[in-house]
Amino acid sequence: SYGVRSMVAGAKAQRPFLTVAPVQTDKTKESLVEIMKEFKDLLNDKPITPEELKKTQVNQTLRLPGAWETAGSVAGSISEIVRYGLPDDYFVTYPDKVRALTQDNVRNAAKTILHPDKMIWVVVGDRSKIESGIRELNLGELHLLDADGNAVK
Secondary structure, X not given: OOOOEEEEOOOOOOOOEEEEOOOOHHHHXXXXXXXXXXXXXXXXXOOOXXXXXXXXXXXXXXXXXXXXXXXHHHHHHHHHHHHOOOOOOHHHHHHHHHXXXXXXXXXXXXXXXXXXXXXXXXXXXXXXXHHHHHHHOOOOOOOOXXXXXXXXX
16 A cells, blocks of 8 residues: 555664554545454465565665765664664675565564554544544554543543
């Protein structure tokens, strides 16, 4: 889907796996169902295809030179190395490591990272238009927050 991004966010301890998907308000429920289906398929009978793996490898490696076009960008990468205790040659060896990934590597990582039945869903939208559909999915306990992050009773 257009605009859907998944990533493992940087952190010193447990790293969160995030998926961001801007969707039409009236398709919120259907979008949640589809995202859940994609995760379950990835773990079961529809692993990443060779074409998807290749596209991801190309995207992750060919964009690197452009990532260091400014002194601030270079400083940011050095900061990542220091913050996360990465080896000094991390960004030198990164492209070869990405290109060496196999479908089995990705599937094994997915089995470690993805737990569709234990996910925390954060859904932002017009409550009057999306709440009933979300409740129908029985994804777990709902916690409603206002725009400032305060609990709604």
